[in-house]
Amino acid sequence: MQSSNFSLLNRDRVSGLIFLVVCFVYGYQTTQIQLFPGDEYEAFTARTLPYLLTAAGIVMSLLLIVMSPNSSCPSNSCEFDSSDEKHMNWKLLGAFIVLMTAYGFGLTWLGFVLATSLFLMVGFWLLGERRKAVLFGASxxxxxxxxxxxxxxxxxxxxxxxxxxSLLGS
Amino acid sequence: MLDGILIGLSTAMMPTNLMMVMVGCFIGTFIGMLPGLGPISAIALMIPVTYGLDPSSGMILMAGVYYGAIFGGSTSSILINAPGCSSTVVTAFDGYPLAQKGQAGKALALAAYSSFTGGTLSAIMLLVAAPALAKVSLSFQSSDYFALMLVGLSAVAAFAGKGQVLKAWMMTILGLMLATVGIDKGIGVERFTFGLTDLMDGFSFLLLAMATFALGETLMGILKPEKDTAGAENSALSEIGSMKISKEEIKEVAPVALRSSILGFFIGVLPGAGATIAAFLSYGLERNLAPKDKKEEFGKGSLRGLVAPESANNAASSGSFVPLLTLGIPGSGTTAIMLGALISYGIQPGPRLFVDNPEIFWSVIISMYVGNVVLIILNLPLIPYISKLLAVPRTVLLPMIIFFSITGVYLVSFNTIDVFIMIAIAMVAILLRLANFPLAPLLLGFILGGLMEENLRRSLMISDGELSFILERPITLTFTIISVLVLVAPVLLTILNRYRVKKAKLVEKVG
Incomplete structure (x- = not known):
């Protein structure tokens, strides 16, 4: 590891490795697809395309791992690079994911109106909105x-x- | 053909459909003006709304949103140098310098007139090309379709950005993999459902489109907050200057608009290319063709430099409808979403669309023209008012977009599991974006996966399991050769470039 830009395990290679694992899992699951008696003589079964995709996926991930240059972003052609990461607000994103998940549960337990209003209000607040008129008025x-x-x-x-x-007993 | 045009006219001119075009253009312009949200997200957000409409009205609404979004993107490019979508990046090269010179009004008007020219010319070309191609493709068989889909998928990957070809292929494969989840339609066995009943129908197209684009892009906006441009846009609009264009200026840019429209249309027709490539190519072409004194103006507020990409990107948008309507192969991410919507309506896009649902086929083509008229008559004068909507702060706008994305999916299935799956997919989409994986090929693979498998199955069954079906039909063989060339070309070019660089270095050393 010479610098942050030079690494054998850069973002592309990690992505390639993850995709390779996904392909292996997909390939294993393909072997679990049910076949009917006599299917072995058929030209095309439910497993045919998944097998082809597994093979293609493995080849592609290996190519990405092998062909990836040692810097993730060799020609400044990437949409995001490491300099962008400094400005990323992961905490806020995490809070929104928790909020959206809570909204999913809220739709079942609190109903549409209450869950959505609370979701919007908390969402506005998380993004920095503090005006009560907006917090309550827009939700x-x-x-x-x-x-x-x-x-x-x-x-x-x-x-x-x-x-x-349950409160109304119906 | 005349019968078809009349059917299309009567459908497109129905008051409901006229309203759909206007609403679509208006909403599209608004969403397109928001930096970060492009036409794909705008259309994805509209899908749940269109489920309640008949297919023609739904498609007309989405086409209106498409145009509106590109037009809106140009507006923010010109006014504040913040393109709403990639196809309007080139517009900013000369549009923004014009706005800085106090000629924003002229730039906006020129952009609108160029878009109109591009849209009109391409609508006429579409009117001629689409039925002709549809008639030819009526003779297509399963093997031809399979090979054609290979062309579509490989072309999308090939036109991916620099250094992204391999990643685009991987995303296409992932999309195809996702399409295999659920009960296999040919044999009826479960695949990759893990015993979950919610997965038996496979992933919903709407859910995937919403999660990867509308929700994904909004969450990216939260992760990587951009500057709130509403204020800047409003102040820019308060001093846009005159919208008048002189006769000399029209004379100067008319041939540019004509050339760029034709070029844009043909690039749009190619699967995988699209408005962005069309805009860049036409800009380059016009810079090369311009006289020396005009060439120097490029990048500093050249009228030719503004007109070329604007005509080309609009013409390409119409052009991308040709493969969608005639072959059922989407030419871009946006038309891929429209293809998914058509399939959701129970309509099989492809050559039969022209025969079985002529009202949809023709009304979409006619409504494109109506959409262009709406943009120039209504949206151009209304731009200052539409942008007032942007005064809604991001703190309110972003949660609202998330709400519309989630509700859009929830109101179709009324199943909260879909909300959780959507959140999970959106998280994966964010990681993929951060790793610079393009997401449009994923959607394309997902949408074409089912059709591709069906056609491959039929072809193999007919040929008794022999792959010789590729060689037996000239159309299949031609498409297969094209897809192999498209697949191999980027790799060969990369190797060739590396060889050239090495050679140049060697020459330098020796020198």
């Missing part, structure tokens, strides 16, 4: 209008959350 009223549009105008049934169903 609850907007979601209620959207909910009315879906349920009343487009006649789409949206289940109330489990929480409300």
């Amino acid at each position: 609850f009223p907007f979601v209620i209008l959207f909910w009315l549009l879906l349920t009343q105008a487009l006649d789409i049934y949206l289940e109330p959350g489990y929480l409300f169903l």
Whole structure:
């Protein structure tokens, strides 16, 4: 390792290795696909294309590992390089992924209106919005209008959350 | 053909469809003006909306969004040097210097008129080329289709950015792999479902498109925050100057628009090439063709330098509809999404579309022209007002886009598992973006995977398992040779370049 730009295990090679593992797992799973009696005499089975893809995938990943130059971004042709990483806000992205996952659970438990309003409000707040008028004004009223549009105008049934169903006892 | 045009006209001119074009252009322009969100994301966000419409209206809406997004991208390129999508990067080369000289109004008007010219000429060419190609392709058999899909997939990889060819191939293979998940349509056995009932139908196209583009791009915006450009755009718009163009200027740029439109259309027709390549090539061509004094203006606010990419990228957008409508092969990531939407409607794109659903075929072509008219009549004067919408701060806009992406998928299946799968795919998409893997080939592989397998199965069954089917039909053989050439060419070029560099170094040393 001479510098951050020179590395045998650069981003391309790591990507190639991961893709190689994915291909091996895909190839193994291909062997688990059910075959019917007599399929061995067929020209084309459910395993044919997956086998071809496994082989092509392995060749491509090996090519990437072998042909990759020692610097991930040899000709400044990459969309992102290591200098971009300094400006990346991983914490904020993590918070949003947690928020989106919570929103997924919220849709089941709290229902569309409450879950979406809370999702938007927390989302605005995470991005730095602190004005109460925006935090509350752009979440609850907007979601209620959207909910009315879906349920009343487009006649789409949206289940109330489990929480409300258990509270109301139905 | 006249019957078809009349069917298309009557469908496209229906009040609902006219409204769809206008709404599409308006929404597309707005989304296109947001840096980071391109036409693919704009169209992906529209898919859930189009599910409630009939196929013609849905396709018309998406076509409108496509044009609008490219137009919106040009606007932000000219005003603040922040291209909304890759195809409008070249527009900024001369558009932004013009805006800095206080001629933003003229630049915007020229961009709109060039787009209109490109769109109009290519719509006419499409009108002639598409039915002719559709008729020829009616004679295609399974083996021809299989080989044609190979051309489409290999071309997309070949046109990937510098140093990304291998990665584009890998993404195509990953897309094909994802397409094999679920119950095999030919034999009926489960593949890669791990016993999960949610995976039996395979991945939803909408989910994959939303997760990789709309959600993926928005999350990238959160990970790598860009400058909030709303204020800059608004202040730039407050002093855009006159939108008038003189007769001399029109005389100067008219041949440029004509040449670039024709070039753009033919590049758009090629699978995998597209608006970005068309814009770059036409810009280069015009710079070479320009007289010496005009050549020096390029990059400093040349009218020719603005008109060329704008005409070409719009013409290429229309051109990319040719392989989509006639062969069922998408020419770009955007048309790949449209192909997926057509399949979701239960419509089989390809030569039969021309025969079985002429109203869709023709109305999309006619609506392209209507879309261009809408852009020039409505969107150009409305630009200052549309950009006011951009005054919505990013702190509000980004969670809203995430909400629309998630809800778009949730409201189709009403299954929260889809939300979790979407989040997981979006995370993988972010990692792939960070490793500089292009995502459009993944989507293309996924969409074409099912069709490709079906045609390969049929071809092999007909030829009794012999690969000789490749050699038996001239069309199959031609397409196979083209795809092999397209696959091998980038590798050969790389080797050739390395050899040249080595040779040059040797000469230097000896010298």
